[in-house]
Amino acid sequence: MSQPAPSTSKPIPSLASPTPSASSSSFGTPKSSISRKKPLGLDISKSILKPTRAAPGLPTNGDGVTPRDANGGGGGSSIINEAERLREEIAHLQLSSKSTSSNNSLSLPDSPINNSSSHHSDSSTNTNLTTGSRKKGDKEKKRSKHKDKDGEDLVKDEDLEIITDLGAGNGGTVTKVWNKKRNCVMARKLILVDAKPSVRKQILRELQIMNDCNSPYIVGYYGCFPVDVHVGIVLELMDAGSLNDIYRHIGPIPIEVVGKVAEAVLHGLMYLYDVHRIIHRDIKPSNILANTNGEIKICDFGVSGELINSIANTFVGTSTYMSPERIQGAPYTIKSDVWSLGISLIELALGRFPFTDSQGNEEEEEEESDHEEFDEDATLPLSTQRPKLPVPSSSDNKKEKRKSKGVSLAGGGHTMSILDLLQHIVNEPAPKLVSKRRTYPVEATTFVQDCLYKDPNDRKSPQELLASDWISKSKVTQDDLKTWALSTIQKD
Numbered sequence: 001m002s003q004p005a006p007s008t009s010k011p012i013p014s015l016a017s018p019t020p021s022a023s024s025s026s027f028g029t030p031k032s033s034i035s036r037k038k039p040l041g042l043d044i045s046k047s048i049l050k051p052t053r054a055a056p057g058l059p060t061n062g063d064g065v066t067p068r069d070a071n072g073g074g075g076g077s078s079i080i081n082e083a084e085r086l087r088e089e090i091a092h093l094q095l096s097s098k099s100t101s102s103n104n105s106l107s108l109p110d111s112p113i114n115n116s117s118s119h120h121s122d123s124s125t126n127t128n129l130t131t132g133s134r135k136k137g138d139k140e141k142k143r144s145k146h147k148d149k150d151g152e153d154l155v156k157d158e159d160l161e162i163i164t165d166l167g168a169g170n171g172g173t174v175t176k177v178w179n180k181k182r183n184c185v186m187a188r189k190l191i192l193v194d195a196k197p198s199v200r201k202q203i204l205r206e207l208q209i210m211n212d213c214n215s216p217y218i219v220g221y222y223g224c225f226p227v228d229v230h231v232g233i234v235l236e237l238m239d240a241g242s243l244n245d246i247y248r249h250i251g252p253i254p255i256e257v258v259g260k261v262a263e264a265v266l267h268g269l270m271y272l273y274d275v276h277r278i279i280h281r282d283i284k285p286s287n288i289l290a291n292t293n294g295e296i297k298i299c300d301f302g303v304s305g306e307l308i309n310s311i312a313n314t315f316v317g318t319s320t321y322m323s324p325e326r327i328q329g330a331p332y333t334i335k336s337d338v339w340s341l342g343i344s345l346i347e348l349a350l351g352r353f354p355f356t357d358s359q360g361n362e363e364e365e366e367e368e369s370d371h372e373e374f375d376e377d378a379t380l381p382l383s384t385q386r387p388k389l390p391v392p393s394s395s396d397n398k399k400e401k402r403k404s405k406g407v408s409l410a411g412g413g414h415t416m417s418i419l420d421l422l423q424h425i426v427n428e429p430a431p432k433l434v435s436k437r438r439t440y441p442v443e444a445t446t447f448v449q450d451c452l453y454k455d456p457n458d459r460k461s462p463q464e465l466l467a468s469d470w471i472s473k474s475k476v477t478q479d480d481l482k483t484w485a486l487s488t489i490q491k492d
Ligand SMILES: Nc1ncnc2c1ncn2[C@@H]1O[C@H](COP(=O)(O)OP(=O)(O)OP(=O)(O)O)[C@@H](O)[C@H]1O
Pocket: 044, 166, 167, 168, 169, 170, 171, 172, 173, 174, 187, 189, 219, 235, 236, 237, 238, 239, 241, 242, 244, 245, 286, 287, 289, 299, 300, 382, 383
């Protein structure tokens, strides 16, 4: 993994901390003008949003609906509390085990964690837990990270009952599961791994880095284990789904919320880099998740090189969110993640993937899309996108023209190949946050521009971006985000 110049760590304010702000959200209720027309590929968000039947043996409210679902996923259910409690227990064990890390067989010898974690802390969470952990006796400190006080694995595959599918990506499938032992819902990701047993073991060891990640901006990790030919990873369930699911379901995301997404992602990136020397490498809307507690967190960061090498899918690693310098072969730096963030923010605000071959010319699009919020091309699921050769547009049919300018990799015979897109990213001006349909605050457009300088030396760092007016003057509170997240799951 490449190591960029060290960044200056600074206290990370919690998203949850009260901000002087508007007491009610101006964006909590989705606009009724948003088209109900669903783009293709909405199965994923549907499966997240609909109340689900209880798995056998699952406690129900009498209607066969799980307690969390019966609450509409709102915080405050005992199950959410149970999940929270479990996270705290794991966090505590992680901190306990850090103090004995030299004896811990699960720690990687040259893990950056061993070098750096003692010098940094994620401001909002570690302090209290650290204080708490000091009070515990030596015996408890020697506990393994993955064991509870009775020596049992905290998360075991046999304790998990599948509730419903949450989605699928290039590397695997994600399901919502009920942990009958711990009495809470979780998300289990199964990754098909094409590797011999020794490499599988190495992957499981490398994934333990996630066990040491403890930040309100990183999706919680509960454990991993082999499952047949898969590696199973158990994560905190983010009950509003990914930002990708959300915008495909409800259309463009209010710019104030997009600002909070930027803030959360930047805090997450800084935490990963400052504390663990990890560069995320795959920032995109499907790796940014939200929950109905008003939290936004990132997942799927590159902790295991062996895992990336072993995923049985040739398209893994090629991303349309890749920075120009990465496409040209330069090593990853945190600035590459900043580029990917800029592209993702435009996508969320516009409700479509931002690259077009005639940027800024939205008149046709506007005329044609008066009754559509979605760009059909751009909202096809990335997982179904495959390179296609561009087909010259001979028709002067407006719709055909509009489609032909999209750089979506989706089907329809009017798309750009992945190579063309990568060349476009390198050679053409970076996209901007502009729309003829909506106006955005100048602070937002400047912020996005600062993420998308093609020369990484000109691009701002996460610290600089966090200090920008758009982020520092935001009046959006966690309560506002709660209201918004709830509105996204109620809009079905
Ligand atoms: N912890 C989670 N809680 C809730 N939903 C999740 C969670 N993790 C993943 N998902 C859902 O599962 C989907 C698939 O996730 P996965 O990480 O396998 O692929 P992806 O990020 O969508 O695509 P790719 O494999 O190309 O990176 C996500 O888009 C999201 O909808």
